Amino acid sequence: MLVLLFILFAGMAIGCALAVVAQRNPLYSAISLIGVFISLACLYVMLAAPFIAAVQVIVYAGAIMVLVVFVIMLLNVEEEERRRGRLRFLVPTAIALSAVLIAEVAFILVTVNTPSITRIAPLSAPDVGLTHSVGSALFTQYLLPFEITSILILMAIVGAMTLARRGGLVSPTARIVPGATHLPLSLIDSTVGHESTEAVEAETTAEAEQLLGVDKSD
Amino acid sequence: MDSQTLIDIGLKLVAITVAFTVVLLIVAYTVLAERRVLGLIQGRLGPNRVGPGGMLQPFADLLKFILKEDIVPDKSTRFIYFLAPVIATMAALMTMIVYPFGPETRIPFTDISLPLTIARFDVGLLYVLGITSVGVYGIALAGWSSNNKYSLMGGLRASSQMISYELALGLSLIGVILLAGTLDLGQIVENQSGWHGMRWFIFFHPLGFVIYLIAAIAETNRVPFDLPEAETELVAGFHTEYSAMKFALFFLAEYINMFTVSMLATTLFLGGWNVPFAEDIFGKGTFLFGLVSAIGFILKVVFFLFLYIWLRGTLPRFRFDQLMNFGWKVLLPFALFSIFLTATLIFLFPGL
Numbered sequence: 001m002l003v004l005l006f007i008l009f010a011g012m013a014i015g016c017a018l019a020v021v022a023q024r025n026p027l028y029s030a031i032s033l034i035g036v037f038i039s040l041a042c043l044y045v046m047l048a049a050p051f052i053a054a055v056q057v058i059v060y061a062g063a064i065m066v067l068v069v070f071v072i073m074l075l076n077v078e079e080e081e082r083r084r085g086r087l088r089f090l091v092p093t094a095i096a097l098s099a100v101l102i103a104e105v106a107f108i109l110v111t112v113n114t115p116s117i118t119r120i121a122p123l124s125a126p127d128v129g130l131t132h133s134v135g136s137a138l139f140t141q142y143l144l145p146f147e148i149t150s151i152l153i154l155m156a157i158v159g160a161m162t163l164a165r166r167g168g169l170v171s172p173t174a175r176i177v178p179g180a181t182h183l184p185l186s187l188i189d190s191t192v193g194h195e196s197t198e199a200v201e202a203e204t205t206a207e208a209e210q211l212l213g214v215d216k217s218d
Numbered sequence: 219m220d221s222q223t224l225i226d227i228g229l230k231l232v233a234i235t236v237a238f239t240v241v242l243l244i245v246a247y248t249v250l251a252e253r254r255v256l257g258l259i260q261g262r263l264g265p266n267r268v269g270p271g272g273m274l275q276p277f278a279d280l281l282k283f284i285l286k287e288d289i290v291p292d293k294s295t296r297f298i299y300f301l302a303p304v305i306a307t308m309a310a311l312m313t314m315i316v317y318p319f320g321p322e323t324r325i326p327f328t329d330i331s332l333p334l335t336i337a338r339f340d341v342g343l344l345y346v347l348g349i350t351s352v353g354v355y356g357i358a359l360a361g362w363s364s365n366n367k368y369s370l371m372g373g374l375r376a377s378s379q380m381i382s383y384e385l386a387l388g389l390s391l392i393g394v395i396l397l398a399g400t401l402d403l404g405q406i407v408e409n410q411s412g413w414h415g416m417r418w419f420i421f422f423h424p425l426g427f428v429i430y431l432i433a434a435i436a437e438t439n440r441v442p443f444d445l446p447e448a449e450t451e452l453v454a455g456f457h458t459e460y461s462a463m464k465f466a467l468f469f470l471a472e473y474i475n476m477f478t479v480s481m482l483a484t485t486l487f488l489g490g491w492n493v494p495f496a497e498d499i500f501g502k503g504t505f506l507f508g509l510v511s512a513i514g515f516i517l518k519v520v521f522f523l524f525l526y527i528w529l530r531g532t533l534p535r536f537r538f539d540q541l542m543n544f545g546w547k548v549l550l551p552f553a554l555f556s557i558f559l560t561a562t563l564i565f566l567f568p569g570l
Binding site: 027031034038041050051054055057058061062063066067070071073074130131132173 | 258293295298339340341344345348349350351352354355359361362370373374377378380381400401499
């Protein structure tokens, strides 16, 4: 029974993974990738790790791939054309790397004592993959790596914010005028006068001020 | 496979059939109830011609959906166009299996005792969240594959709305997890059976309950958060190009989703199948206790369904920027604050 299920889910995972690479339409690739994640989650359940399985579905299938599909839909990416002669050196590199990977897997299979599929059934310590044990391990033994990961994610968020508001930091009083990038509030204040609010092409606030000839001292 | 396994599998199949039949019947009558209650709110009658008081209307609707012509747009992406309603309905139905409909109950005239749950596992709550988040694809892909700008807009709106509100939804549940100390839905319900069946988590975590209610409406794309199908702007949103049975599947998925979020609210905040004083009167494990508890569970779910219909009849629709601002700038901070509040409560009163 377990072997049958394993073959089913592993086959699904491999089939979907092949489809990710083979499809020309990016949306089909993305959907196949979701299939890979879901079959992997099923395999995790069989390995008695339901927590990892659930998190796999929530994080990868539910959040990251939704964003990928969202962007593909938003940009309306067309079917990719097959280009020849571009990045040709990648083919032999890929073959060499996959040969290394297969050799690695073969080595592990040979050296492990009982290389049988039935080993996927949980034999000892049945609570290893449960939420409780994962949680207590994360917050005691592996607390430092866990916290470092959270800082890493924080850095990614800050980086994304910085990229999103490129053109330098904007002062909180700045207003955006169509045509110009950013202008300080004093420039578009009605009491100051309207002659200086013409659209200008400027990367930063300082450049806009310079172009408009605003004296910074006042 | 020995005979015990076969009996177990047989029992599970019976349980699945019974649960799905009951739930689908309730869902079918929710549609009718919605139309009748909306009629009441808007000062008209609603459908009352098919059968006594309109009781056969759901079946008439079903027959109509089956008999309608199935139109497929010429330039749609065929495979995904067919796949999308299937994903939506499947994701809606799949969460049904983890909810505890009732306590451990002895079947009359036998000594077999079984819990009124189809499947019970350690990460029940995470399973629900995971399947719910996969349900977004049904709507997003439907919008994309129809090759229609209104559908695409609806699909984009739906996916951005659902991933935004999923955060607040998930955070509002953390207080419950803290209180219960488990993700197993059956265990969570059992933890609420103190105080003669009135130790409901809503009393410890009221802010989270309100946030969950709001976010759940947004997750199911219902009024006032039904922007993905806002008919004044987008014709019918993501299912503009769907007709006949494929439209019926989306329709079904929406109502099943409504039902499952109501079930989750009942399970996590209103004590699940716990009926006040039922255990004192009937005794633990008896058939009557099981029956009363299951009916209590269904009644609580029906209350939430009525609440959703009531909201639909009384609230106007949000604007899209209001929706996003509300989700990110109001609900999310409040959800974080509610976690802080509940954690403080648990820290101050450890025996809670």
